[in-house]
Amino acid sequence: MPNQTSPARTPQDLNEAITGGIGDSPLRPDGTLKVRGEYAYSSDLWAEDMLWGATLRSPHPYARINSVDIGRALKHPGVYAVLTHEDVPGENVYGLKVSDTPVLAEDVVRYQGEPVALVAADHPETARRAMEKIVVDYEVFEPVTDPERAAHDETLPKLHPEGNVVRYQPVTTGDPEASADVVVSDVYTMGMQDQAFLGPESGLALPAGDGGVDLFLATQWLHVDQKQTARALGLPVEKVRFTMSGVGGAFGGREDLSMQIHSCMLALHTGKPVKMVYNRQESFYGHVHRHPAKMYYEHGATKDGELVYVKAKMYFDGGAYASKTPVVVSNATSLAVGPYEVPNVKIEGWGLYTNNPPCGAMRGLGAVQPAYAYESQMDKLAKALGMDPVRLRQLNAVAEGSTMATGQVLDYPAPVAELLERLEKLPLPPEKGAEPVDIRGLPGGLSNTTHSEGVVRGVGYSVIVKNVSYAEGVDDYSTARVRLQAIGGAPVAMVHTAAAEVGQGLITVQQQIARSELGVERVNIHPADTNVGDAGSSSASRQTYVTGGAVRNACEAVREVVFDRVARRFGENSADLSLSGGKVVSLATGFVAELVDVLGDSAIEETREYHHLPTYKMDPVTGQSPRVHVQHAFSAHRAVVDIDTDLGLVKVVQLDCAQDVGKAVNPDAVIGQIQGGSAQGLGLAVMEEVQVKDGKIRNPSFTDYLIPTILDMPPMAVDVIERADPNAPYGVRGVGEPPTISATPAIVNAIRNATGLHLTHTPVTPEQICGV
Template sequence: MVVPTSPARSPQDLDEVITGGIGDSPPRPDGTLKVRGEFAYSSDLWARDMLWGATLRSPHPYARIVSIDIGPALAHPGVYAVLTHEDVPGENVYGLKVADTPALAEDVVRYEGEPIALVAADHPETARRALRAIVVDYEVFEPITDPERAAHDDTLPHLHPGGNVVRHQPITRGDPNARADVVVSDVYTVGMQDQAFLGPESGLAVPDEDGGVDLFLATQWLHVDQRQTARALGLPLEKVRFTMSGVGGAFGGREDLSMQIHCCMLALRTGRPVKMVYNREESFFGHVHRHPAKMYYEHGATRDGRLVYVKARMYFDGGAYASKTPVVVGNATSLGVGPYEVPNVAIEAWGLYTNNPPCGAMRGLGAVQPAFAYESQMDRLADALGMDPVRLRRINAVAEGSTTHTGQVLDYPAPVAELLERLERLPLPPEHRAGPVDVRELPGGGSNTTHGEGVVRGVGYGVIIKNISYAEGADDYSTARVRLEVVGGAPIAMVHTAAAEVGQGLVTVQQQIARSELGVERVNIHPNDTDVGDAGSSSASRQTYLTGGAVRDACRAVRETLFARVARRFGEDPADLSLSGGKVVSATAGVLADLVDVLGDDAIEETREYHHRPTWAMDPVSGQSPRVHVQHAFSAHRAVVDVDTELGLVKVVRLDCAQDVGRAVNPDAVVGQIHGGSAQGLGLAVMEEIRVRDGRVRNPSFTDYLIPTIVDMPPMTVDVIERADPHAPYGVRGVGEPPTISATPAIVNAIRDATGLNLTHIPVGPEHICRIEP
């Protein structure tokens, strides 16, 4: 279905009763509060007798801590605690994949902004003044900032005991020495991108009489935060209880810990509730970013456009600590040739430690960087062949039954060629007419920099492959508890999971599934906390698949228990029963009973885990595996851009998308996710980059780190294709990340088409278009 931008709801619709099951588009239950500015985010938390926490951070990328004097800070009026690594009650280490990150630096700081000490005070300004009173003496070292050198130069200092390589992964398939008629090669670089969520890191820790602590916070994965925090606090899991508060965006940046351990340490030390809220500058230092990358690519093809081989070497800068670097390397190599059939592949990638800011999960992790490279290469190859770039992509596209370069057979729909064909059929926007032009439609917009002089137009395509859910042998699952009961004289379902609602609309999807499976309209979502089984992270576009599967299975278990009860009462076969409109219906006898009558005061509650099909790790030498990823998603964009070649300014005129979503559980939400992902892809293409020099961040603010606004987003037509995955609950396929990935190369290819320039770095800035030397 082709879906234009959805119209806004009218004010009279805001108070309507929310209904609708799978395939409908009910409004978000949190939507009205958010647009009215009334939604409670974690930064809005408050408690009686609350103290404020603050963090002292390293000003150096690489240095030895000679001494720390906290005396002047402790003497400051209004200060209740000053803590260093010596005060960490348990193990002073955490990490998502590798436990290598200290909660508070001990002897060495490895990046600018690393936490060193904590303060709790009766006012946030008092806490900040106390931080300035802490005296730290450093022996400063020369930072390691070149990841490619870190991969191969053994003379460099080892930032961690195992060396500077976090992971090295090669993949070989076919003939590594294959030759081709036409060869193109280049070196591509990707800058460091920030998740740029609008709600900064924040939380409120409340000490408990049992010696434990309750933390109310914004995160992406409650249980992994709980496990890492409990380890640092030296407490059993049951004494470290986490509850989700309102999350103002995430995009991977909340997968790693930020203030969790620190806030709990201060609350336990002072015996008072402690609140921590980062300001925007601290947020840039307090969470991980997208990995910068340097990638050497070579493509070879026959004269009729058939790919013969792809060779690539990729270097990913993980910064000071590992975070998700091993996963980024795995995704980059296993997805590194794109959605194409290639008989001969030789790829290897390194993830490295440096003294640059730590990098970890960000939307599309590990797939974004190679997609820019391989899609740039496909345009370069098409130009060398004198072939239409869309035709080149179509004749090499994977399809259901194809085998990837890791040896995995795609046993589900893979409509890559169809996505491209659908985009080609969409009408292009009209060229600028002669005569007066609205400058808001030109590069530079309202700044009135041009009236069309030196402006050229280009069209570009990008199509990508992205893994869904965790991979390489991870036991990826989610847990759901569903309770069906009578409240206020009506049947109601309560769904309880630990799955993080980070803005993606998961709360709506869970309600839709429960309504469809249980035949009731009233569905409440229990606050997310660690009092229910793990749901994994809200990342890898996995929650509708995994938590949706868990909610479905728990609902079906409730239904089976209910039907067994009804069957005993009415002498019916449970197989003949169904639920509809709050009534139990028999295929033979019609309506048997109202749910209120059947349930009475006896609620039914069931808990289920949903695990997806097994995956296996790639061979460490060949990279082969029967199933690296449980599912792949496919997305394509066509971008139309206007470029002012004199000033180097770009205006994205149109950004159309075709994407296979498997099954659209909530069609309006699907389109919204595609819009949002496309905006982030646009940001990486032409504006978003954390500038790091000698290990120091030069632009830690939204004044100097630019993100797209509504003015920058062009009109979009979204063509949603539903090709159900037979192995997934309801046939769903992850939606949020793929458009982020395909938008970027489409825009860059359009700029290349307009200017004829060989663009090898993203984001593309005026200096690249005007060839200004740095």
């Protein structure tokens, strides 16, 4: 029975019972399984009597398909189906922002690796052998591979009916012809980067008795995949049901469709479950990459270092299809001057179609490329002024109340100067002394190539800005369903969203929010699927913000029902009630009731959405908008590098970071995100580049496409500050992407500082350092 004579409890008492809430760092429920190799990923799925699917891909970047002969493949023993574009039941086209991508190529292939036909067989090797028997007659064309030419050269073939420009966006403010005392300019290029997630594209499609299909897969956005797949299958959305399976990393590479439509087509055609799993080479062909870029930058400043103007022209190679190219152009142009106050701006950005591999979302979408350029420029400008590069950045840093180049006023903290100040205070690694050298810490030391001769050290800084959540008028929201009931004599909450756990720890964050809002220990997370409302994509550093907001709102609605029950049953004032430790408590009267008694046999379930502040499209002529982005995040890095100038080898000795996260919902996870993002930024700085020549990928494997390992990652000091955004749930600010962006220019600036070389391309290779 409820105890109505207990002494009144203080707010401090209410926090005693619950651990693992907001601000704590509880263990991830999937962590132990992943470390032990026991976690079930989508590639581990299995069904009785299932078939294996395979995809025939074009070997040519640009060609006409004259004919496709599937006869010999159909006759191959063990083959159940061979499908071409003629077998697509609905619309043979899909796309994230622009519907321009064929499910299966019809008369033209526009990139190497474009899907042409599908095979389903009783064994994966059988499917591959049958696939080799499909005969395609191609008429090969010369590919369009230069994005800058694609923007301006009308003599080139039009790869799509509208031409080769996906989006052109200018941003202008102030006097576009302003002059300055000191001017620096250069042309910067960035190579194509792969997301390099460990789990390949995979999924299992099961035909359903209602004529629909159920797909278990690894993705970043269940509902947008569902809608695109339903259109291609010619089915109503409710007959295409998607459920999230274990995801082995994403980083943007799973935003576009890969095997979703193909596996469902084969399952519906054969009436059997169909599993598809890409190998690593096919994965390089089968998902989008980071946009390569060419950027012309010019900065003008007074002799005292105040920025007067920034001009830039940026070309982004979107490859064969649009994917997220329109968003890349939007983000890049709106963030092109960085976290700096600049009165006069003239920016132009182009996103182009070419016959290179398709490019789309990758961590730091559209902000990575310009950040490399503007931070290189800030170091170059500091040198021209004879000024400390950190002081130059602090002198021009934005702050709360500053106006961005698009006209958006920062109505939340923007501690850019403070980040740099904190970064400078972090201790530097000891200088090399006379003591014996540990070769393991030298460039190439583990290969015994360097014994400290010809090794020079450099230090580099960077600070960047990144937008959080979707922008330009997108109704970016999430949905959460929360159920509270008594199970086994204890209150238990169930949280159900469609938000994709892609390794960032979102499951844990949802549990933390529910524990804090409902005051219960036990919180279960329902598998993410399309049976609940849309949660949007696990991208743009948005899920803790929007899905966290939706879970909070749903929990608040559940809590209100609980308080209403108590108020009506016991005559308490609901405004005085609180939930803590599985009890309903009144701070006013000392009333305490067991939550399980309040719930009884009836569960409380509420569904709520969270919509953030509205955003608005950029003006197509001026780029101006009162709020292009929901929120901006800021991150700064300091890199210390040792360079073997004889061999061109780079050793990142230390990589420190200071970042504002608004509110650290899970401090350990925040540190992990910063470390992981920094590793990807390091990879882009000195090793990661998809080599493309004449439209063909030359290194589609982790043997030839290098990514950082634990041996490449240096010690990191991470200074996390929390300046709450008043517009965001709990004051949170996106965490995962900013460190990826700021790590790269800091490392390249450090290499320049060590060598004095004029480096304008990333990744920096030994050939660049040695001048080969």
